[in-house]
Amino acid sequence: MALREIKSEITGSLWKLVKNPGDAVAEDEPIMVLESMKMEIPVVADAGGTVKEVRVKEGEPVSEGQVVAVIET
Template identity: 40%
Template sequence: MKEIISSMAGTVLNVMVEAGDEVTAGQEVCMLESMKMEIPVESQDAGKVVDIKVNIGDFVNEGDVLVVLE
């Protein structure tokens, strides 16, 4: 399993993937908002989405798991 983690604290604005989706390295999977800035979160690896750990509106901290890939 590979985990996509948040690089900073912020609020989840959008989740661009669903369970079962195939993602490629560099693909945006979430959009966070921090200090009025939108920060895209990209997958570091290719894989299949097996779990999404956040919902739109959730507050996340740096290091929190956002998406799990297989």
């Protein structure tokens, strides 16, 4: 098993958490939804596995390139 870091591609804030630690996630499935300039942008898993860690809370700011979640594949 390997750990994969999921990074934000934009600067914004965490609007909604879709998956929680311990949840199974499929490749290209949303983990969370970010809000930036009134647009909702999903952050998706780049591989299937289990969400091990979510590093931001709803409402918190997120920077481009920031690790927002970790998946165990």
